[in-house]
Amino acid sequence: MNHLVQRLQPAHRKAIARHFSRLDAEALRLRFGHALTRAALREYVARIDFQRDALFGAFDDADRLAGVAHVARLEAAAEVGLSVLRRHRGQGIGRALLGRAATHARAIGLERIELLCLPHNQAMARLAAAAGMTLHTVDGMTQASATLPSATLLSVCEELLSEEWARLDRRIRVETRALRALWHARRETGQGISRRLARAVARPAEPVRES
Ligand SMILES: CC(C)(COP(=O)(O)OP(=O)(O)OC[C@H]1O[C@@H](n2cnc3c(N)ncnc32)[C@H](O)[C@@H]1OP(=O)(O)O)[C@@H](O)C(=O)NCCC(=O)NCCS
Structure with a gap:
């Protein structure tokens, strides 16, 4: 890989x-x-x-x-x-x-x-x-x-390209994980959370947490 x-x-x-x-x-x-x-x-x-x-x-x-x-x-x-x-x-x-x-x-x-x-x-x-x-x-x-x-x-x-590519890849992975967590929460609790999910998806992306 x-x-x-x-x-x-x-x-x-x-x-x-x-x-x-x-x-x-x-x-x-x-x-x-x-x-x-x-x-x-x-x-x-x-x-x-x-x-x-x-x-x-x-x-x-x-x-x-x-x-x-x-x-x-x-x-x-x-x-x-x-x-x-x-x-x-x-x-x-x-x-x-x-x-x-x-x-x-x-x-x-x-x-x-x-x-x-x-x-x-x-x-x-x-x-x-x-x-x-x-x-x-x-x-x-x-x-x-x-x-x-x-x-x-x-x-x-x-070097510049590999840096940009790595940042983009990390951001996508972090946000995919957050969306997946919301999706599972929605499945567990039923439709009640779908509005929250919609709001989260509509919200502009936050910077990747650097810690
Ligand atoms: C050395 C270290 C950084 C290797 O990291 P790694 O991610 O496992 O290495 P890679 O998977 O990229 O391996 C690359 C190549 O290194 C060699 N290699 C890695 N681990 C090996 C092992 N346990 N035994 C023999 N060769 C090994 C192989 O040639 C390998 O290529 P191959 O898989 O095509 O055969 C890791 O073992 C480590 O963190 N060790 C403790 C800290 C340390 O020793 N630092 C070095 C001093 S600065």
């Missing part, structure tokens, strides 16, 4: 914190390279600099963040950190996040994309290798890196 990945904003901080709180201790250790307390995790999320770095997320059908990529901006390179919730793994979300991170790094003129993981992290090493990254061992850690081609008008447009 081709997962749609959306750029995250400061308004998503709570959703990002919830995503990390749903990762088990082992996933957190793989993601950050060491064990992390819940307080340290909150601190990390609070300190994310959305001006300098870029965060991307893949939302599930319940509008929760199934996967997150943190693309930290180094001098000429982007360093990526990835996490996908256990029950969403193996479905291509990690690959989609890494692809979007590379497209973004290229669009902003960075020369390389890198990521660092623990040496026994087979899933990450295979994902990186499958994405064409070269693996090295640096200070006992596995470093994956790839040189990015220069941005072109097409690659910049590709």
Whole structure:
């Protein structure tokens, strides 16, 4: 499945914190390279600099963040950190996040994309290798890196379009879910709710809740 990945904003901080709180201790250790307390995790999320770095997320059908990529901006390179919730793994979300991170790094003129993981992290090493990254061992850690081609008008447009597409897809999914809930309520309670349903459908769409 081709997962749609959306750029995250400061308004998503709570959703990002919830995503990390749903990762088990082992996933957190793989993601950050060491064990992390819940307080340290909150601190990390609070300190994310959305001006300098870029965060991307893949939302599930319940509008929760199934996967997150943190693309930290180094001098000429982007360093990526990835996490996908256990029950969403193996479905291509990690690959989609890494692809979007590379497209973004290229669009902003960075020369390389890198990521660092623990040496026994087979899933990450295979994902990186499958994405064409070269693996090295640096200070006992596995470093994956790839040189990015220069941005072109097409690659910049590709990033803009994938962002718009992801937003539209998410909005449609959120609103479809709301309508489905109303529909079920109507079926359970009979015609009494149909006027309310009609009013809800007629009401202009509210912005997607970013939490
Ligand atoms: C690493 C991680 C992000 C992969 O996410 P994912 O959504 O499951 O990955 P995908 O489904 O996109 O898999 C893409 C490719 O990665 C490789 N891969 C993924 N999981 C794998 C596993 N458990 N074992 C071996 N290879 C694996 C495969 O090559 C796969 O391609 P294929 O399905 O065509 O064989 C996820 O396992 C995770 O969140 N781990 C904990 C945090 C972490 O390790 N972060 C990395 C450090 S930054």
